[in-house]
Amino acid sequence: MSEAKKAAVLVSGGLDSMLAVRVLQEQGIHVEGINFYTGFCVEGHTHAIRKKDQKKDKRNNALWVAEQLGIKLHIVDIVEEYKDVLLNPKHGYGANMNPCLDCKIFMVKKALEWMHKHQFDFIATGEVVGQRPMSQRKDTMPVVSGESGADDLLVRPLCAKNLPPTLPEREGWLDRETLYDFSGRTRKPQMALAKQFGFKDYATPAGGCCFLTDESYSVKLVDLWKARGSRDYEMDDIMLLKVGRHLRPRDNFKMIVSREEGENHFLQGYRNRYISMRTTDFPGPLVLIDGEASEEDLILAGRITARFGKGKSADEVTVEIREMDGASREIKVAPISPSDIEKSWYI
Amino acid sequence: MANFSIDTRGLLCPMPVIRAQDRVEELSLGDHLEVISSDPGALNDIPAWCRINGHAVLEKSQEGREVRIVIKVGS
Numbered sequence: 001m002s003e004a005k006k007a008a009v010l011v012s013g014g015l016d017s018m019l020a021v022r023v024l025q026e027q028g029i030h031v032e033g034i035n036f037y038t039g040f041c042v043e044g045h046t047h048a049i050r051k052k053d054q055k056k057d058k059r060n061n062a063l064w065v066a067e068q069l070g071i072k073l074h075i076v077d078i079v080e081e082y083k084d085v086l087l088n089p090k091h092g093y094g095a096n097m098n099p100c101l102d103c104k105i106f107m108v109k110k111a112l113e114w115m116h117k118h119q120f121d122f123i124a125t126g127e128v129v130g131q132r133p134m135s136q137r138k139d140t141m142p143v144v145s146g147e148s149g150a151d152d153l154l155v156r157p158l159c160a161k162n163l164p165p166t167l168p169e170r171e172g173w174l175d176r177e178t179l180y181d182f183s184g185r186t187r188k189p190q191m192a193l194a195k196q197f198g199f200k201d202y203a204t205p206a207g208g209c210c211f212l213t214d215e216s217y218s219v220k221l222v223d224l225w226k227a228r229g230s231r232d233y234e235m236d237d238i239m240l241l242k243v244g245r246h247l248r249p250r251d252n253f254k255m256i257v258s259r260e261e262g263e264n265h266f267l268q269g270y271r272n273r274y275i276s277m278r279t280t281d282f283p284g285p286l287v288l289i290d291g292e293a294s295e296e297d298l299i300l301a302g303r304i305t306a307r308f309g310k311g312k313s314a315d316e317v318t319v320e321i322r323e324m325d326g327a328s329r330e331i332k333v334a335p336i337s338p339s340d341i342e343k344s345w346y347i
Numbered sequence: 348m349a350n351f352s353i354d355t356r357g358l359l360c361p362m363p364v365i366r367a368q369d370r371v372e373e374l375s376l377g378d379h380l381e382v383i384s385s386d387p388g389a390l391n392d393i394p395a396w397c398r399i400n401g402h403a404v405l406e407k408s409q410e411g412r413e414v415r416i417v418i419k420v421g422s
């Protein structure tokens with residue numbers, strides 16, 4: 001008997017890729033998973049940061065899915081390369097800052113490179129025609145296979161019957177008849193297939209697999225670019241946009257205000273890169289100042305910091321201002337009244 | 348067999364897993380790799396990654412917010 005054909009499947013941690021893997025396994029294909037980490041992935045971070053989330057099940061869904069399916073999983077760090085995808089998407093953005101089509105093309109292209117390097121035979125995804133408004137449409141799915149260079153080496157087992165036969169089907173590695181013809185936004189066929197395969201516990205991603213589909217996150221990202229005058233970001237920026245309240249009282253600076261203990265702790269790690277503030281005579285949040293703030297700005301920031309602490313009703317509160325080099329000084333301020341905090345300051 | 352160590356403090360999951368994975372790739376069967384992380388999530392994710400990729404977890408501990416995991420490189 002000839003050796004089993006090998007497929008590299010893009011595994012996000014959601015149900016669709018989980019089903020795609022199992023469909024291929026049922027046909028005797030050796031499957032390994034690839035999971036791409038862009039820095040914006042929903043997995044991981046926030047529950048690592050927020051204390052209230054730490055008690056929750058902290059599993060990484062992609063790893064969990066791989067374990068359920070009995071496949072190896074390779075997590076690939078594409079943080080640096082992904083910048084160009086996000087900053088210059090040829091096909092533009094979706095409803096928010098999500099460049100889904102360019103993102104998919106890029107991931108499939110990377111998977112193809114991986115496939116060649118590891119001598120696998122083809123790649124597959126859990127995509128379904130019509131499932132997503134941007135990257136999974138009848139007219140954009142061929143764009144993904146074409147522009148990624150994968151062409152007919154890219155199989156979508158869940159909707160293969162709606163698409164032209166791929167090489168693995170034509171070569172008889174896969175029996176086209178046993179692949180599926182799912183289409184549209186409905187999740188019912190996926191749920192039925194999950195039941196048939198005996199999958200009980202699976203992640204149901206709301207909207208998308210990353211923070212870029214999230215409106216409030218996208219607004220913060222655009223604000224950051226606007227304030228800096230350049231569309232660029234570092235890993236730290238991506239992380240900080242997920243943490244705390246963000247307020248921009250003046251164009252030249254914004255404040256990141258921790259909301260609870262976990263965030264407090266997380267922001268502390270950034271005190272050597274940002275000016276930070278906290279109240280000393282009352283418990284309160286840790287605040288980072290991002291931007292160039294004048295003395296007058298710092299006083300305003302101090303008053304806002306005081307408002308978010310336990311001393312909000314006091315006449316006067318002591319605020320410690322800590323420079324990046326650790327030097328600190330104290331100022332005494334009156335907490336700003338809530339009516340003076342303009343709505344537009346909240347990003 | 349040799350002992351190695353990586354410090355992933357300050358990184359959030361899945362970065363510690365990725366760092367461990369990339370380091371393990373350069374090691375030989377039976378080598379030990381100690382991973383230090385400040386993300387408690389690593390305590391779940393690294394052992395899960397080891398289980399699916401055929402490596403053994405020899406030690407697992409947490410002190411305050413810091414975790415330490417020792418991996419034995421498998422197949």
Ligand code: SF4
Nearest residue numbers: 099100103208209210
């Ligand atoms: S939701 Fe995010 S990760 Fe998923 S395809 Fe769109 S841009 Fe890429």
